[in-house]
Amino acid sequence: MDNFESVIRTELSFLGSQLVEEILKESTILYVEKDTELVRDGQFIKVIPIVLNGLIKVFTRYEEKELLLYYIKPLESCVMSFSACLENSPSQIIAVTEEKTTVLLLPVSKIHQWVKNYSNFNQLFFQQYNIRYTELLKTINHLVNDKLDVRLYNYLIDKKNLTQKNPIKISHRQIANELGTAREVISRVLKKLENEEKVKQHTNEIEVFE
Amino acid sequence: MDNFESVIRTELSFLGSQLVEEILKESTILYVEKDTELVRDGQFIKVIPIVLNGLIKVFTRYEEKELLLYYIKPLESCVMSFSACLENSPSQIIAVTEEKTTVLLLPVSKIHQWVKNYSNFNQLFFQQYNIRYTELLKTINHLVNDKLDVRLYNYLIDKKNLTQKNPIKISHRQIANELGTAREVISRVLKKLENEEKVKQHTNEIEVFE
DNA sequence: GAGTAGTGGTGACTATTGTCACTGCAAAAC
DNA sequence: GTTTTGCAGTGACAATAGTCACCACTACTC
Numbered sequence: 489m490d491n492f493e494s495v496i497r498t499e500l501s502f503l504g505s506q507l508v509e510e511i512l513k514e515s516t517i518l519y520v521e522k523d524t525e526l527v528r529d530g531q532f533i534k535v536i537p538i539v540l541n542g543l544i545k546v547f548t549r550y551e552e553k554e555l556l557l558y559y560i561k562p563l564e565s566c567v568m569s570f571s572a573c574l575e576n577s578p579s580q581i582i583a584v585t586e587e588k589t590t591v592l593l594l595p596v597s598k599i600h601q602w603v604k605n606y607s608n609f610n611q612l613f614f615q616q617y618n619i620r621y622t623e624l625l626k627t628i629n630h631l632v633n634d635k636l637d638v639r640l641y642n643y644l645i646d647k648k649n650l651t652q653k654n655p656i657k658i659s660h661r662q663i664a665n666e667l668g669t670a671r672e673v674i675s676r677v678l679k680k681l682e683n684e685e686k687v688k689q690h691t692n693e694i695e696v697f698e
Numbered sequence: 699m700d701n702f703e704s705v706i707r708t709e710l711s712f713l714g715s716q717l718v719e720e721i722l723k724e725s726t727i728l729y730v731e732k733d734t735e736l737v738r739d740g741q742f743i744k745v746i747p748i749v750l751n752g753l754i755k756v757f758t759r760y761e762e763k764e765l766l767l768y769y770i771k772p773l774e775s776c777v778m779s780f781s782a783c784l785e786n787s788p789s790q791i792i793a794v795t796e797e798k799t800t801v802l803l804l805p806v807s808k809i810h811q812w813v814k815n816y817s818n819f820n821q822l823f824f825q826q827y828n829i830r831y832t833e834l835l836k837t838i839n840h841l842v843n844d845k846l847d848v849r850l851y852n853y854l855i856d857k858k859n860l861t862q863k864n865p866i867k868i869s870h871r872q873i874a875n876e877l878g879t880a881r882e883v884i885s886r887v888l889k890k891l892e893n894e895e896k897v898k899q900h901t902n903e904i905e906v907f908e
Numbered sequence: 909g910a911g912t913a914g915t916g917g918t919g920a921c922t923a924t925t926g927t928c929a930c931t932g933c934a935a936a937a938c
Numbered sequence: 939g940t941t942t943t944g945c946a947g948t949g950a951c952a953a954t955a956g957t958c959a960c961c962a963c964t965a966c967t968c
Contacts, residue, residue, distance in 0.1 A: 616782035
């Protein structure tokens, strides 16, 4: 916990020192390995996570097909857990760690109380809702307007920026899942992007050029 | 106002009578004609609307293409206006009345105060965020998984249920816009649905069968 | 070394959707 | 009346994406 305390104090300072101290007191820290499923579709949620470091990816599943929705970066949270917790409804999304990740877990039992007593606490929620809502809108617009080559290229650039790695280690199958399409299609489109010199494929890795 | 006061009192009663009275005191009622643009893309928002009767449709525009996102039904509000107002960021969506509509307008100036003093008030926001988030997820899943015939059929059924009219008065062009596709495509797919006896086209009207 | 599983490449074919060009029709405008 | 405008129907074609079948390569297991 110790190494994160100061980070939390500064980054969440807009909540007011009293609330921050209470959060520090009541919350627990969870260390999660890469590729761990944190939230399952239809699951009920008992804690609200705030990512401290690492990366979580969130996607939706519907009739076998998946689609990547967005990433939860450090100091962000998952809005599905808000609504799932405040309305006690099951999650509609799936969350998986993309990297080794550290999460601060706020107990739901305290949330209602904090919402009541610390009006600033709501600001956190509204902020996060806003981020995700915007992100979903962006996803929708890309789905409607962009062909797969553009979507794939944007996807790779995003991935590069988020993970700060340039030859990206990922299989075609994995990409296909995250973009809601088939493996062969990704192979084909990647080849096309390679011809256009936008990417370069190495063994098990893809290098992106911007 | 008078005819709506009792409706508001009962339907918003979970906010507590004190807050409800204050809302009634500070808010204004707006009567809007059909097909009126209420919120423009990029606009800053000064009021938070709650629909009292009628219907508002919300869509997104990106590179000339539009897509219907969802409808705001009576006693619902627009989350974009929450975030736009609380974060003072411009709207990312477009809102247009689908029918003659009456809206209760809460002044932004009071919102911050209410959020602070009435913890129940937040419940309203969270509820609405949840509704829209779910709706966007549904839209995304349909976009990824369903072919146009299914999307069109669902669209028509939704429209039927929302407006409570069965032969639906709408042009092919209008439908094409709301589904983010071209007019000819809608003509073709409607014909296909007609052959399957799922709809029947009359002049300027479409009848849906369930 | 044979077998097996995961990955990527490819050709061929199909289905779906988008686009273009042109027609007919009906209501509104002149 | 004639003209104009908007809507709908349609055939032809192109582009995009999804599917199937099959091969090649690598790495790991037994």
